[in-house]
Amino acid sequence: MNKTPLNHWHREHGAKMIDFGGWEMPVSYEGILAEHHGVRQACGLFDICHMGEIEIKGAGAWEMIQSLTSNDVRRLADGQAQYSLLMNSDGYAIDDILVYRRSADHVLLCVNAANTEKDLAHLLAHARPDAQIIDLSADTALLALQGPASVDVLRRLGVELNSVPRFHTLDIAVAGVPVLFSRTGYTGEAGCELFFPAAHAVKVWELLLAAGADAHCRPIGLAARDTLRLEMGYVLYGHELSESITPLEAGLEWVIRWDAGDFLGKSHLQAQKQAGLGRQVVGLKLLEKGIPREGMNVVAADQPVGRVLSGTLSPMLQQGIATALIDRAVLSGASEFFVDIRGKMKKAQIIKPPFIQRG
Amino acid sequence: MNCPKDLKYTSEHEWVSLDGNTALVGITDYAQDQLGDIVFVELPEEEETIDQGDTFGVVESTKSVSDLYVPLSGKILETNDPLLDNPGILNEDPYGDGWMIKVELSNPDEIKELLEAEAYEQLIKEEGA
Incomplete structure (x- = not known):
């Protein structure tokens, strides 16, 4: 079973652990309802280190991603993020992902844990000589801090959340650890997601909980993560979107840019749209x-x-x-x-x- | 985990409190702890006849659905309807206000099949291991 760098911490702090797609993850700590309301009223910290991070570098990196995803990466400036779909040739999404523009020749993808291997294989199958594909998943920690009080917690770390627009990033340092700060989330609340080297996971996690103690920041398990996302109607891959439910059926046409040129599977989606759902x-x-x-x-x-x-x-x-x-x-x-x-x-x-x- | 000595238990994590020919039935402290916050309860109709091993209701946490099994055959005399509006009582007081059904036994011989507190404690120790 795969384990995140925080596995020991979760066990020591009384988390109930479950097998989530091959990952041993905390499903809850003090109780789903307390955790859910905690995020809506104050804030909570999520270990989402199981999610995959894939980097693509090189002169052809953006052309490659444009041709494999349904959104339009040309809309991204450096430091911006975009929700998108990694498409197959049949017009189905093999994953829903976040695409980060680090620079003109540097893409970072954040992908679902259970799909990481499949996504990597798909990217490698469409590899090109001017785009290098690097799997950073094992070396990258990812934490989400979510809830209205996350503004106060982040201020203690020197970050003014409201100065960063949604789907924008900052490169910051937390206790000397280089962190990619992303104003994104999966709860509908203010907050961020933080990428940094996995070796520092426990240090950053404990630092955030300490900085959030006055704001009642608490660890949140996967069960509350699911109830929080479902209240917002956010798609969870494998449920609302899959290799048998198309992006159009899933109501994700807003992530499809018909005018952005060709991408894998586009003709199937067009045909489906013309035929009617x-x-x-x-x-x-x-x-x-x-x-x-x-x-x-x-x-x-x-x-x-x-x-x-x-x-x-x-x-x-x-x-x-x-x-x-x-x-x-x-x-x-x-x-x-x-x-x-x-x-x-x-x-x-x-x-x-x-x-x-x-x- | 709290397992009162004066109760009898099933391997499905129900408890039974016997009083002559009637029994109160609920779920154990261990069961409520494993389920987490209980947010929905379904109970049978009063007067219904139930057979050992049948399901008599459902408890749901946010995450999971669990059937409740009849420990002793009989007729339902009473159901604890306040649970329907306040399922959280099952978490707070599983052996008291959290009782679920009162049964008039039709086959008291079945009592022999229930577990004593020590045997049930042993069972949950093994399950938790």
């Missing part, structure tokens, strides 16, 4: 008690019309929320939707995420 990922809010779970059927007029992709109880709303893949034909017709929860039909409302309003 048969199904679509939607948000569902339960109007009765109950918690929708992955794989449960969505029902309209006594017929199954889709299935739940991710579901949880929203700690903020105290209601069941979910994403579901639905037959598009019924969206305009049917007026009442239900989730089949262990044979009981629970009324649900289709809504466009986010499920909660932030900021």
Whole structure:
């Protein structure tokens, strides 16, 4: 099992550990609800060292990334980041990623842990002599600091969060450790993600917790990371987006730049758009008690019309929320939707995420 | 983990408190700790007849769904409905206010199959190891 450099720290601090795609990760520390509300009201620190970092360097680096991703990297200036999709030739995303422009010949990709090897193989399969592909995953720590009070925590480290626009980065030093500060996150709250050499993971982690002690900054496990992202309706690869759910079905057309030239799989996406979508990922809010779970059927007029992709109880709303893949034909017709929860039909409302309003 | 000596237990982490021909049933301290914050509870209907080994309800944490198994066959006399609105009681007081169902036993012989506190403690020690 893969372990992050903080594995020992988590165990010593009472975290419940689980196997997450081959990684032994903390699922929770003091409790999912306390952690979830902690991030929404104050701030929290996440060990996301399992995520992959891949660097591409050389004169052809940007041309290569432009041809493999759906967004337009020409929109990036040095120090900016962009959400994008790593595409295959069939028009499916093999991963959703962040593309960082370090310089004119230097790309940094942040990719999902479970997809790192697949992404690397894909990049290598499209390698070119003027672009060098380097896997930095094992040597790079990645922490996320999220929540309204992260502004105060970062001020103690000499960073004014609000002076950095969203999806911009800074190169800073924390206790002498070189850190790539990225104003990004997966919770809907103010905050940042920090890349730095893995050898310093425990030092930086403890320093951030100490700097955040007054702000009630606490460690957050993967379970709350999931409920936080789902309340915002953010895509989780393997759930709302996969090699069987296309970017268009997932509602990610905003990440596709049709005018940015050719990219792998583009013609398939164009054809799909022209033909019209048969199904679509939607948000569902339960109007009765109950918690929708992955794989449960969505029902309209006594017929199954889709299935739940991710579901949880929203700690903020105290209601069941979910994403579901639905037959598009019924969206305009049917007026009442239900989730089949262990044979009981629970009324649900289709809504466009986010499920909660932030900021 | 707290395992009161006067209760009996199942390997599925339910406890049983016997009083003549009736039994109170709930989930153990170990079970609530393993589940974490319990946010949803489903209970059976009163008057329902239940058989040992059947599922009588569900507890859900934010992350997981767990079935509850009938430890002793019988008829449901009462369900602890306040749990439906406050499932967190199961975390706070699993052996007290967190009781789930009251059963009138139809086959008291089944009691022999339940575990004593020592045996249950041994079981969770092995599970945790």
